[in-house]
Amino acid sequence: MQTNNTNNTNNTNTSVLNKAIIAIAIGLTLSSQQSLAVTADENILITANRSQQQQFLSLSSAYIITSDEIKAMQVANVTDILNTIAGINVVNQGGSGQSSSVFMRGTNSNHTLVLIDGVRVSSATLGSTNFSAISPSQISRIEVVKGPRAALWGSDAIGGVIQIFTKQHAAGEGSVSIGIGSNGFVEGDVAIGLGNEQHSLTISVSSESSDGFNAYHSDPLNDYDINEDDDDGYDRFSISAVGKSEISNTLSLHLASRFESGNSEFDASYPDQPCWNDPATACPAYYANEQDHENYSVKLSSQYQGDNIFSELAIATSQDQGESFGNDTQKSRITTERDQVSFINQYSFTAQSSVNLGLEYYNETVSTNSDLDPWTADIQSWAEDERDVSAVFLQGRHQLGQLLLEAAVRYDDIENLGSETTYNASIGYQLNDDWLVSLNRGTGFKAPTFNDLYWPGSGNPDLKPEEITNTELLVRHHFADNTLDSQIEVTIFDSEITNLIAWAPNEFGLWFPANINAADIRGVEATITADFNRIHNTLAVAYVEAEDANTGKQLLRRPELAATYTIDYHWQDFSFSGMVAYREESIDSGDAKLDSYVLVDLGVSYQATANLSVNAKVNNLLDEEYETALNYLADGTNYKASVTYSF
Template sequence: MGTFSYKKSNKLSKIAMLISSVLGLSAFSAVAAEVVDEKITVTGSRFDRTAEQQLTVINTIEREEIARLNPKSVADVLEILPGVSVSRNGGAGQSTSISLRGSNSNHVLVLVDGVKVGSATLGTVSFNTLSPENIERIEVLKGPRASVWGSDAIGGVIQIFTRQLKGGEWFAGAEYGNNDYIRGSFGAGLTHGEGSTTLSVNHEQSEGYDVYNGAEVENDDDGYKRSAISLKGSQQINSNWQALWNGQYDKGNTQYDDIYASGSADESDYENYLWNLATQYSRDQFISKLAVSQSRDHNENFRGDDASVPVSIFETKRNQVNWSNQYLAANELTFTGGIDWSNESVQGDYAQDERDLFGAYALVQKQWSKLLAEVAVRYDDVENIDSEVSYNASLAYQFNEQWRLAATTGTAFKAPTFNDLYWPGSGNPDLISETAESYDLTLNFTAKDVRAYISVFQNKIDNLIAWAPTGEKDDYGWDIWKPANINEAEIRGVELSANYQLFNLDHQLGYTYLDAENVQTGEQLVGRSENEFNYMLSYSWEQFDLLANYHYQGKRYAGNDEFFDATHKVDLSIGYQLDDAWSLRLKANNLFDEEIISAQNYFSPGREFFLSVSYQAF
């Protein structure tokens, strides 16, 4: 999990933190007003579920809220959620890591419209390549869900759904801001018989700023540009059969700093895509869906001012077949199950450059009056590595219309990447999968105008892959280091979320307390904040709307006995509706110009302003 340092906090302070969080949740029960809309999610089981049917913590962010946030990256959207921590190597176009509940960034499974994305060489996802303007909804599932989705879901699952419009609806927008930021976007919905298709296009670019503050590196602006096209549609063939399709294409360029001033690469081109074709059969209480998809992650690194520097190319291609089924039996009994197959291939001089992964899963959910139970089990076989059996068991009790208590336990795993196994000269083909076992206890409260929960969780991760000396020497007498399954970590925490209305204002707050430690040393893990807090306030009056967001991130260990200071960041968004279709929005990021460092010597942008105009026809 990286380098480790400062000692654990006093246990009494942890208990006090938990008690105060519980009291805070109880205080919200005194608030009352209009009804909160029901949320439908699919990530927990691959099929539509209401909040009452979910036994894991799932946060959702809808298109309307994304528009008011006016984010410059997907990380800007995710950061407002409790249990989600973001580390940036600069601004919107730079490398970004997302951690769920203190897990590693490569312990998060990321899906776009049900298709797994990311690099099989690095094991991570380039969030900086995804355009927020092409997103309809994001679902973030907390805790392991390998029993449904397979490898990578140790910390949780992030599923991104692309824009979807009805026939005849369309939108267009333009934006300008600091560092010569420019954005243009367009989308339209087309009706064809008993179906529709949405096309969304977005382009944005920025001259950027100098993201790295090292003493001997390039003192130049590090800009970026990215373009994205997404297509999403469905066609009702008859009363039982439906065809579905979606695709996304992302292309762009990112400039960064050669931090060692070695004359190596300082610029990167990427070209990623995915497509998915599916058919769904529905009859009475039975639904069956078969999907065939492909995703590619392609990246080229080079020296921007020296064409003689060779290009390094990293490419992952993933072919996938998914068959999912759901049957609603009598007496509130639901059966879900399916089969997943995928083939991952990489480009490069690897001893093995492709592998097959096979998984089969089954989930049963049963309701007895106020008691809801769920059991899920999955078998995965990863070629040339090992096989894993994962499970989830959950139980929830509905005390009354407002209060519900849910308990969950489960296991998860992360298969080694191609770099871990086969990187020329340093891979270790004897690696096994990282494994995890977790526990979660969540108290939910829902009233007329408030939805809140408090979740206490623990996640123990074994066989973590880290670099270690092999005991051998190279030709020059230096120790040979290779990846090995040597580390263990235990992560405990409290997560609190509340959405409520008070004094005609909408309030949304999230708080996470985290104790993430190295089991062997008792020291805290690098990059984790013990305390992280987000508060968002919004208000609408006639043609105006206002959104203010405050984010606090506590100090984090940075390695080498150094710490990143705690940071306070305030963003402000003001919208004005000119008429039914036209609107203006002014966005201020980091309003008080806070110096924010989330990775060593990498600075986030200072104060930024953006002005956008948009048109939406319904």
């Protein structure tokens, strides 16, 4: 059930809903979202229903990556972590610090909602997330929920939701780490916990840089190909502060804040082209080949835990900013600023029944310091540079014996776009303590970006949100005895996406974004974990058919078959880790074929003392030559080594 109302009625609805949210927020001093209430139990899932529940009892396909697993991976990028999950495919245009895209369940790379401590972090102009700006050293855990969750989270949650939680240390505890690697890689991390049991604050600082490598390989048959033969490096600095203050047994205050800045180099120079005003003359075709970014978010919340109620009032502000320059081009800075307010209240009638009521509001503002349309005499910016989004949702859960029921509905009011009503409905049956079967159906949407709607000269203000309807069947099994602890999850899903935005010519031959495409996506995912004799094994396999509904062609950069096996083994003071990943061939622009490939990574960690560990890892051990984006080679065999002192 999705609706899209007219723009004229939308402004009135937005005003009424905004005032209602503000009035309720002012009247409340205690409330909850539970996105920060992460307990020590690694099996507790929060993102799926915006409330705590055992991961095994979740009726949606969900996966948790723990702090220990992230530590064992020894990665420099968040995308390397996500790429080990069934149903996720990562595309890189080069090495670390370069542009990366995350495709979940065959949906587009901007169809996944990304949250950091409950705060939206995507760009409102591009619709994507800068994953290279997130330091893995500051992450305590990652939760991934697959399938549309717009009924709880709103726009962008078409393919799923990724929520990253910032690391916290107990008072007096912390760590210091330094590392080096191939391509001039250098990193340093410091984290410390301050305060006491009632009032605590964790401060983490991370810095890293790399000279990079020349990822782009030119196509000799393309006269308009990039011809910038140089290494593309990057640097990144980040700091986070996460705190909690226990005011009483029932009331607590929370802080989650982060700041990141960095620089990335990339290739963007082309051979001289005919000048637009004099085709007989050759003009240099130089484009910006470097970018600075500066991102931050701050979230303050108050949480109340009563006998049957858990609630939070949260206020957040965030920025996503990128400034492109180089090759004697004008510096061009584009900024997204987002202010958010949420009030969520969960009430438990009994141990088997609960209801979750939420109100949300956020304002998005985009700005630039340059002319977005250089072909005009006047300075041109977006036709609209601000919008308000207001939402209300209701979610309920009930257990009747072995039968589990979940349902959610959400109404989003988006300024100048209209409204969207989305839902999720799930029914599960717990055969016994070890088996769970569930059937899910849900809808989702993605609002067009500011670039799609209002870019000068090419925006289309008549665009509608992209929409998805998804049905899936999930089977989950858990087994544990004195020697083995294992879990198997298999999900079969079928999705239909409509109103997909693509560029097309109008009646005058001018190209504009339009809702002309549709996609049919179906597949099966399986994740198997097994722990025995100090060995942790994970096998993640996905087969996804993602096709253009109009042509039947495979969607770009989405291999049908993907499999990843990871292993961690602990022996005395040593820990060994390994990964084998296979990706089937895929298609890129112009029907170009990207070959299949196999990657092998090996890592080792030695606990020299109770506080000191030495770590080393070799990536792409077989020196596989492959590309996930046309003409962008991935790095060959490379290494990383580090020393960590914990206290």
